[in-house]
Amino acid sequence: MIKQKIRELAADRRGFAAVAALFGALAGTVNGFIGSGGGILLIYGMELLLGEEQDTKDRFTTAVVSILPMSAISAYIYYRNSGASVADAAPYLSAALFGGVFGAWLMTVITPKILKTVFAVLIVWAGYRAFFGS
Amino acid sequence: MYIFDVIAGFLAAALAAMGVGGGGLLVIYLTEIADMEQRLAQGINLLFFLCASVSAMAVHLKTRRIAWRAALIFALTGAIGALVGVSLAHRVSNRLLRKAFGILLMYAGGSTLIKTFSEYSNGHKGRKREGIR
Numbered sequence: 543m544i545k546q547k548i549r550e551l552a553a554d555r556r557g558f559a560a561v562a563a564l565f566g567a568l569a570g571t572v573n574g575f576i577g578s579g580g581g582i583l584l585i586y587g588m589e590l591l592l593g594e595e596q597d598t599k600d601r602f603t604t605a606v607v608s609i610l611p612m613s614a615i616s617a618y619i620y621y622r623n624s625g626a627s628v629a630d631a632a633p634y635l636s637a638a639l640f641g642g643v644f645g646a647w648l649m650t651v652i653t654p655k656i657l658k659t660v661f662a663v664l665i666v667w668a669g670y671r672a673f674f675g676s
Numbered sequence: 677m678y679i680f681d682v683i684a685g686f687l688a689a690a691l692a693a694m695g696v697g698g699g700g701l702l703v704i705y706l707t708e709i710a711d712m713e714q715r716l717a718q719g720i721n722l723l724f725f726l727c728a729s730v731s732a733m734a735v736h737l738k739t740r741r742i743a744w745r746a747a748l749i750f751a752l753t754g755a756i757g758a759l760v761g762v763s764l765a766h767r768v769s770n771r772l773l774r775k776a777f778g779i780l781l782m783y784a785g786g787s788t789l790i791k792t793f794s795e796y797s798n799g800h801k802g803r804k805r806e807g808i809r
Contacts, residue, residue, distance in 0.1 A: 563749050563752075566752065567756060572761060572780070574762035576780055577718025577765070578699035578703055579780045582784050592743055596743065597741070604747050606732070607733060607737075607747050608750035609725075609729070610730070613725050614726060616761065617723045617726060619763075619766075620723075620762065624766065631724060633678055633685060634681060634688075634727075637682045637684075638685050638725075640689070640731070641687065642689045642692070643734070645689060645694045646693040646694075646735035650735070650739055661697050662785040662792070665700065665785030666785035666786055666789070668700075668781055669780070669785060670778065670782060671778070672775070672778030
């Protein structure tokens with residue numbers, strides 16, 4: 543019901559901008575606070591704003607492009623405040639450059655549906671541990 | 677161990693570039709296996725995400741259509757949200773951050789599982805599956 547209302551609101555240009563602005567702000571806040579997860583909110587927002595016709599891979603790409611500036615700002619402040627130094631991150635960063643290209647290329651060949659499901663189980667388990675653990 | 681870190685980084689980036697894991701996989705590795713505190717893991721994950729996504733986008737941008745109007749609005753208000761979120765993250769305990777992260781993971785994983793199962797059960801009717809492709 544709320545979904546339907548938001549969809550109606552987003553039908554005109556102004557409403558679209560308002561709903562997008564809200565989801566952007568929420569995603570930025572979550573992404574800064576938890577260091578991940580902003581994209582999930584943007585993808586949900588786009589389902590409401592742009593509907594089912596939008597290709598899921600296009601939706602994903604749009605989410606990542608939008609998250610980039612938020613993550614850049616957040617990463618910079620983390621780096622300044624909590625000593626998340628580039629030296630700590632170095633092994634992951636260089637690997638990330640290659641991993642990113644590899645994964646993106648792989649996605650042009652396959653649709654990782656089974657992989658998504660397998661990792662969803664792992665993620666729920668890790669989430670349970672993080673929430674209830676010490 | 678350095679080599680495990682590199683392998684974990686590579687795999688986490690490859691999976692993130694495919695939209696698997698919601699960007700939280702490296703944080704899970706850093707906190708569960710590398711025994712890092714939550715806030716530091718989050719900071720490293722953000723730096724990591726920048727590298728992984730810039731290189732992934734170089735490939736994606738050629739083949740995908742981006743909803744630019746939505747992306748622009750998201751980025752603008754998201755930048756403000758980021759400032760709020762990060763300053764909050766530096767005012768609360770690691771314990772609370774970890775709980776919030778746990779909720780995010782359970783939500784992300786749970787919604788993926790629900791979606792998969794509903795698509796699977798609707799798949800026989802064929803209607804929804806046609807629409808999504």
